Amino acid sequence: MKRGRHLEAGRAAWRETWRGIALIVRREIVDTLRDWRIVAPITTLVLAFPFIAEFVAAEGLKFFNKYGAALIMERFFPFLILVVGFFPSTFSLVIALETFVGEKERRSLEPLLATPLTDGQLYVGKLIAATLPPVVASYVGMLFYILLLGLKLHWWPSLHLLAVAFVLATTQALVMVAVAVIISAQSTSVRAANLLASFIIIPMSLVLQWEAGLLLFADFTALWLIALFLFVATLLFVRIGLRMFDREYLLGRELDFLDFGAFGRAFLEGLRWPGSLRALYGEEIPALLRVLRAELTVTLVVIGGGLLIALWGFWRFPLPRTAVPLLSQPMTMEQITQGAVDIPLLPPLSPLTLFTRNAGAVLLGAFLSIFTLGIVFQLMVMGVTAVVGYALLLTLHWGMPAAVPAMLAPHGPFEMTAIIIATAQSLRLGLILLSPAHKGGGFLGLGRELGHFVKLFAALIAPLLLIAAIIEATITPRLAIWVINGYLFR
Amino acid sequence: MIVLQGLTKRFDGLTAVDHLSLEVKAGEVMALLGPNGAGKTTTVRMLSAMLRPTAGRARVAGYDTVREPREVRRRVGVLTEAPGLYLRMTGREYLTFFGEVRGVESSRLQQRIDALAERFKMREALARRLGTYSKGMRQKIALIRTLLHEPPVLLLDEPTSAMDPESARLVRDAIHSLRDGHRAVLICTHNLPEAEELADRIAIIGKGRILAQGSPAALKERYLGPPPLRLQVAGRINPALLARLDAFGEVLDYGRRWVRFRKAEGVRNADVLRALLRDGWEVDMLVEEQQSLESLYLRVVQGATTLEVAS
Numbered sequence: 045m046k047r048g049r050h051l052e053a054g055r056a057a058w059r060e061t062w063r064g065i066a067l068i069v070r071r072e073i074v075d076t077l078r079d080w081r082i083v084a085p086i087t088t089l090v091l092a093f094p095f096i097a098e099f100v101a102a103e104g105l106k107f108f109n110k111y112g113a114a115l116i117m118e119r120f121f122p123f124l125i126l127v128v129g130f131f132p133s134t135f136s137l138v139i140a141l142e143t144f145v146g147e148k149e150r151r152s153l154e155p156l157l158a159t160p161l162t163d164g165q166l167y168v169g170k171l172i173a174a175t176l177p178p179v180v181a182s183y184v185g186m187l188f189y190i191l192l193l194g195l196k197l198h199w200w201p202s203l204h205l206l207a208v209a210f211v212l213a214t215t216q217a218l219v220m221v222a223v224a225v226i227i228s229a230q231s232t233s234v235r236a237a238n239l240l241a242s243f244i245i246i247p248m249s250l251v252l253q254w255e256a257g258l259l260l261f262a263d264f265t266a267l268w269l270i271a272l273f274l275f276v277a278t279l280l281f282v283r284i285g286l287r288m289f290d291r292e293y294l295l296g297r298e299l300d301f302l303d304f305g306a307f308g309r310a311f312l313e314g315l316r317w318p319g320s321l322r323a324l325y326g327e328e329i330p331a332l333l334r335v336l337r338a339e340l341t342v343t344l345v346v347i348g349g350g351l352l353i354a355l356w357g358f359w360r361f362p363l364p365r366t367a368v369p370l371l372s373q374p375m376t377m378e379q380i381t382q383g384a385v386d387i388p389l390l391p392p393l394s395p396l397t398l399f400t401r402n403a404g405a406v407l408l409g410a411f412l413s414i415f416t417l418g419i420v421f422q423l424m425v426m427g428v429t430a431v432v433g434y435a436l437l438l439t440l441h442w443g444m445p446a447a448v449p450a451m452l453a454p455h456g457p458f459e460m461t462a463i464i465i466a467t468a469q470s471l472r473l474g475l476i477l478l479s480p481a482h483k484g485g486g487f488l489g490l491g492r493e494l495g496h497f498v499k500l501f502a503a504l505i506a507p508l509l510l511i512a513a514i515i516e517a518t519i520t521p522r523l524a525i526w527v528i529n530g531y532l533f534r
Numbered sequence: 535m536i537v538l539q540g541l542t543k544r545f546d547g548l549t550a551v552d553h554l555s556l557e558v559k560a561g562e563v564m565a566l567l568g569p570n571g572a573g574k575t576t577t578v579r580m581l582s583a584m585l586r587p588t589a590g591r592a593r594v595a596g597y598d599t600v601r602e603p604r605e606v607r608r609r610v611g612v613l614t615e616a617p618g619l620y621l622r623m624t625g626r627e628y629l630t631f632f633g634e635v636r637g638v639e640s641s642r643l644q645q646r647i648d649a650l651a652e653r654f655k656m657r658e659a660l661a662r663r664l665g666t667y668s669k670g671m672r673q674k675i676a677l678i679r680t681l682l683h684e685p686p687v688l689l690l691d692e693p694t695s696a697m698d699p700e701s702a703r704l705v706r707d708a709i710h711s712l713r714d715g716h717r718a719v720l721i722c723t724h725n726l727p728e729a730e731e732l733a734d735r736i737a738i739i740g741k742g743r744i745l746a747q748g749s750p751a752a753l754k755e756r757y758l759g760p761p762p763l764r765l766q767v768a769g770r771i772n773p774a775l776l777a778r779l780d781a782f783g784e785v786l787d788y789g790r791r792w793v794r795f796r797k798a799e800g801v802r803n804a805d806v807l808r809a810l811l812r813d814g815w816e817v818d819m820l821v822e823e824q825q826s827l828e829s830l831y832l833r834v835v836q837g838a839t840t841l842e843v844a845s
Contacts, residue, residue: 064635071631078622152618155679158582159635160607292585
């Protein structure tokens with residue numbers, strides 16, 4: 045009886061919550077549809093772009109037909125579906141970026157904040173409202189293009205392709221909106237929000253390039269994984285946004301000033317020497333790592349994603365041992381150190397080159413993270429994990445299980461620890477600009493976190509990378525050669 | 535209905551509201567006066583649970599603004615400093631949206647919109663987009679939005695700013711009519727005659743602190759003293775008359791046939807009049823001069839003396 049009453053009360057609260065969200069969504073969508081600055085370009089894109097894409101497809105097909113390579117062009121058809129869907133969905137960015145800060149500039153936010161709507165209702169309502177119109181436009185554009193392809197070129201996509209294309213268009217829009225709404229809720233002006241939007245565009249363009257590559261290989265599993273990754277990223281960003289949403293901050297802040305003096309002081313504060321090595325390693329570094337708990341968790345999840353990609357790659361392309369010429373004759377240490385073994389992209393195995401290469405990659409990843417919400421370094425780590433994981437799976441497949449620990453165990457723990465810490469701190473560097481200044485974020489927060497990064501790099505990451513480089517250049521290859529030669533030529 | 539106890543708000547080292555304490559009872563209209571930046575809008579935002587106080591507390595309609603912000607927002611009607619309308623919506627759409635957000639029953643909502651629109655002479659304009667409204671019309675729509683859910687507490691920030699005299703009169707009449715035993719109204723304004731007309735009590739604030747608080751009459755008496763008398767006689771003013779008036783109080787000013795003077799405590803007008811007639815003066819007029827709220831305001835703000843005056 046009591047439980048029933050609780051259930052009914054819960055249902056009523058749920059209905060009430062969604063009623064508020066629905067009201068916000070309805071109002072915002074009506075407003076968007078009455079704004080010709082949004083409706084005119086979306087309509088133009090939806091109506092004109094499918095024709096352009098179909099024209100490109102038809103002309104491309106004719107061209108490739110001349111060389112009997114029509115198959116190549118056909119692989120572009122699905123890619124063009126994604127492109128046709130992507131352009132209208134970018135408007136979700138425009139709409140989302142101005143949701144809160146635009147209302148603030150028009151001074152219509154205060155009456156809304158004075159209503160009993162909760163932060164969650166306002167936030168989710170605006171999020172959905174910014175997503176729906178562009179996503180619907182995106183669906184219409186894609187359907188239109190598919191119809192044109194079908195009627196003119198007699199090419200119809202499979203249901204699987206259709207599903208993945210529509211899901212990708214949706215998740216792309218969702219992730220862009222989720223980040224844009226955070227930016228909108230933390231910006232002081234629409235102009236500032238638009239400038240910060242580049243932080244979304246760079247990683248999204250990378251994702252689009254990945255998708256293009258995967259579509260050319262007609263690899264739907266990987267595309268589903270990307271969609272899943274985007275969806276999880278959306279959930280994370282919505283959670284971050286909800287946690288940071290603050291009525292007071294929205295109303296209170298009028299202008300942002302870039303105070304470089306204060307930035308420098310924040311940087312030095314972050315970098316402050318604690319007085320002794322004992323204090324540095326006993327208190328300061330552990331404290332910095334404790335603060336990084338959430339970012340470390342995300343990084344570990346991303347590494348897990350990389351391993352999944354490795355598993356998928358191995359499942360799709362399980363190379364036989366004979367495909368690797370390196371393994372056809374016994375290896376010697378001299379071959380490797382003198383560069384006789386040509387392994388593309390790998391530096392010569394000297395401690396200094398390994399260290400500078402790895403440290404450089406860490407610094408570059410951290411730098412790019414500042415402009416990409418920390419995503420670029422995460423993607424780099426995911427990519428490297430996928431490649432290393434794939435190589436390890438191959439060695440298992442070739443019946444050389446001891447080769448795995450031999451290649452990784454000596455230096456791996458040092459290198460991986462350094463990379464994981466650097467990636468986590470870089471994610472923090474990327475996200476700190478989205479945090480409100482009064483909660484330790486913003487420009488000054490970036491200064492402080494850069495100081496922390498330099499401190500972590502000097503005290504922990506670089507020493508770990510140096511130890512890893514020395515081991516990787518001296519112990520690992522000897523052990524690996526000994527183990528692999530043992531397998532191959534016993 | 536509205537109780538502030540030591541309410542304080544600081545922004546990045548700047549104290550916008552500094553230990554503000556006041557009370558507005560049900561059925562009372564209180565005006566909050568003060569120069570720009572005195573902390574009036576910040577106070578309204580804290581009372582409507584949009585800003586959290588740095589120190590102190592406020593209870594509105596029986597609810598704590600920090601612990602029960604939603605309950606407070608349900609019971610408060612806030613007219614913000616800027617109307618802040620959605621200009622692509624029609625007046626009716628806009629009011630319907632806010633009525634629904636406020637949880638007004640749909641069957642009652644349209645009746646309520648029509649009734650309020652009628653009262654503010656906005657019925658014809660409801661079908662038009664808000665972007666086509668004049669400033670005064672926008673302010674009226676914002677006021678209707680504030681009243682839609684019949685809140686027991688009204689916080690009105692500059693309710694008649696940007697309005698023409700006729701519309702301002704309409705709004706003032708409406709505020710008069712809102713005065714009932716169940717509702718408390720707090721008005722922030724720079725319009726001193728309006729404050730004097732509408733408010734039972736006024737609070738003058740400066741730099742976030744209360745400088746003076748009480749009924750307009752009590753504050754005037756306290757800060758400006760008893761009202762001066764203006765005497766007009768048939769003949770020319772001479773030193774004998776001035777000396778006679780000095781005996782009753784203090785001569786402030788005089789002309790050819792008039793004198794302004796302030797009576798000493800306990801002196802009645804009849805005593806003055808009787809003495810003048812006995813001296814043979816032909817008195818054309820003896821009246822108490824009205825003291826303006828503006829004089830009081832300037833005296834308080836410039837003097838910046840904190841004084842509590844019981845109403």
